[in-house]
Amino acid sequence: MNTATASPPETSPSLKARIIGAPSAGPLLVLIGFCVIFALTNPRFLATHNLSIILQQTVIIGVLAIGQTLVILTAGIDLAVGAICVLGTIVAGKLVNLGYDPVLSMGFAVLVCTAAGLAAGGLVSGLRLPPFIVTLGILGILTAALRLISEGGAFAVRDPFLSWTGNTMKLGGFVLTYGVLIMFTLYAVVWYFLNQTKWGRHVYAIGNNPEAARLVGIPVRRHLLSVYLVAGLIYGIAAWLALGRIPNADPNAMQTANLDSITAVVIGGTSLFGGRGGLIGTLIGALIVGVLRNGLTLAGIDPLWQDLVTGILVIIAVALDQMSRRRN
Amino acid sequence: MSFHRIRTSARSKALQAGISALGLMLGVAFGAGSASAQEVIVGLVTKTEVNPFFAKMRQAAEARAKEKGVKLIARAGKFDGDNEGQVAAIEDLISAGAKGILVTPNNSSGMLDIIKKAREAGVLVIALDTATDPADAVDATFATDNFEAGVQQGTYARKAMGDTKAVVAMLDGTPGGTVDTFRHDGYLKGFGIAEGDPSIAGAAITNGAQDKGQVGMENLLSKNGDINAVYTINEPAAAGAYAALKSFGKESDVMLTSIDGGCAGVRDVKDGKIAATVMQFPYKMASMGIDAVAEYAATGKKPSGFVNTGSFLITDKPVEGLESKDTAWGLENCWGD
Amino acid sequence: MSFETNTETPPHVVLEARNVVKTYGHVTALAGVDFELRAGEILAVVGDNGAGKSTLIKALTGALHPTSGEILLDGAPVHFRGPLDARHAGIETVYQDLAMAPALDIASNLFLGRELRAPGILGSIFRRLDKKRMREEARRAMSELKFRLPSIDNAVEALSGGQRQGVAVARAALFARKLVIMDEPTAALGVRETGQVLELIRSIRERGLAVVLISHNMPNVFDIADRIHIMRLGRRAAVVTPKTHSMNDVVAIMTGAATA
């Protein structure tokens, strides 16, 4: 037996290898590349207030994409992200406009969103229905429900607490909204759970090989349920952030949020087949979309190019994922 | 992070190739589009890219911008109700240093904060087509008086029907929209009835789309076969309604009217499918908007208040005491071809 | 190590099945099978395709519920509600498809479902994983089994078939307290890799664990097994030893051409 003696040659990978090897290295290169191009074209691009604006524009899709990442990591997909988030804005806005306490109203709205996530998770894990169909169904139901609750129209939501996340603070010459800080905090917290805890490990395992997860004793169904629940909670928080950005509840809003969040996740290098990728990539993916849109406008170029370039990036990302999956 | 480490080198090579390709494409785009620093920049933010009304507006703005020697940057929401998209567009345009922004606000109350910010930054903001609520949130509004246009539609329908007892169907656009409300209320006023009048058989939501207009009309006809007057939010909805009426064999008994002045709509009037439509003038709104920004850049003078860009009743069956133009005139002045 | 059928003190039986039946609708996968695994032995389970080997193993490990029959662990009846129960009872299984998450690294796969938490409040309140300790333990387990791997940080999908099989066997060895069950662990492997895995199986026996080995490969079975349990049509046709019977005898029993 030729393996009997030598102890395994263990080399801890160097820092350089770690950085290049990280799955988000590719998307990061793309982001930096675009930033350099735009900075060269129009110096205004790098103005602190412009960078701050890009961050603010990334908040809603960026946060929705956190939940989307979790769902996609389990090999699912969530088409109801936008609808659940809009539900949150309308519930909170309605209650506050009826005179209820804003903190309780927002809290209740977040609960409602969490419940919507739980419902999706229950159908996916309990009845074993495909996530695509379940969330498509929920999207339809909510779209109708939202029209009914809001009596068809959009309405203004003027409350200091509900729009608090849109307030700004200065951070060393950089003006940030609380919404931006909340977004980064959420990324940090969820990243921690995804990468440093058993819960996150099991999210990857379930997406990667659900049968293996079951055989090693992971309660797959309960775990899936928890993922959709957390996603719903995150969409609820996104609703608060959305009210901070636009103090307005509109049943017609966020119709493309599902596809936009999926785009951020995919460009960020997370596999649509589940089990591969991560949150850092998603944040970068969301920023790429925001930087493209803003940068093209500053360069005076038709922003239709943004859709075109984003489309190309999505295809590249999916192709790379396919290639690497096929190789193994 | 220990996942994925294996395949990274091939992966990042492929990515680098992808990036260079994209860079090249962008380079081409920049070559075509780059703006000099001194140029006066005018932003145009429409509701969507696809609607021919906004397409016409954009074309007219582009043409006028060229004449005036200003640079136009056009942006649009992705769908009706894309408040976030419009807000982001205005933010970007402020960053880009736009002198003035022409906006067709999707949802009037959703845009107020960013419009305020733009004006505070010294940007002239003009609402096109749709007023904000309150209207003085912007410097000026260049738009069709939609209530007046609704009144024109309603008055024509009532007069053209003579003494016939009316049973009315309302094919609305997207409930809650300002334009929607004005046209709807205007029609009722012109028709001489109030909201909730027993002669109103029912309403349907069409989102201004032909397919939904058809479905809505079918459903209303199933509910009440005596319908003989139909209000429509725009001509695509009217075209859908006509298809439904035809399938019920009622196309000649019903007073179908509309608003917009799109070329397809005017042709429908000419063909007798729609009795009359009220034309509005997107190119006027856009070119007046460009003129106003150019003037503001040169002299610092700002327009103010509501500027009605006008609306004309188009029909080949005019009625007594109501001014109208025929479809020949309509086809010369319509938009969307 | 060898077991004579006529020793005076009867050997300790670790795992036993009595008259286990499993039907799927009209299909009878197990038709009243008996099974006996003795302490410290390598018991091979052989049989034609569809004879019921995998189904038997699943019944023994709680991966499915038998229609009827009895399963005893150390002489006491047990009712496993799932694979987790069997694992808690000290039974580890290497499934035919290995039950690995290929995109995760080796250490993560070794500890999948049994992750170690960091000590102190980091672990108890912040639920933080002890990645360092898991990697160290993984490394220790692999070297104890004398199994050589490029790096413990590699994703499992980057390993060769033999290396993956090695990781799966190591996982079972690391956690088993009583016995390890392996379903066709060498089916997809080349000669050299097969040798490595057989070596691993022997080192598990050396640690005092009993091993159930399902295999089609007669030379392997005769090379390594202490006894051979022969399945035929959902029943145990015979139990023989490599000493008393030849490969041809075993094949004849498997196919019904002979009886023991």
Ligand SMILES: Nc1ncnc2c1ncn2[C@@H]1O[C@H](COP(=O)(O)OP(=O)(O)O)[C@@H](O)[C@H]1O
């Ligand atoms: N889930 C199942 N549903 C129906 N029949 C099954 C199922 N699993 C196994 N069988 C049947 O039970 C019999 C025994 O199968 P199996 O235990 O896989 O045999 P082996 O592993 O010895 O090849 C076969 O006839 C097989 O078709």
Ligand SMILES: [Mg+2]
């Ligand atoms: Mg089998």
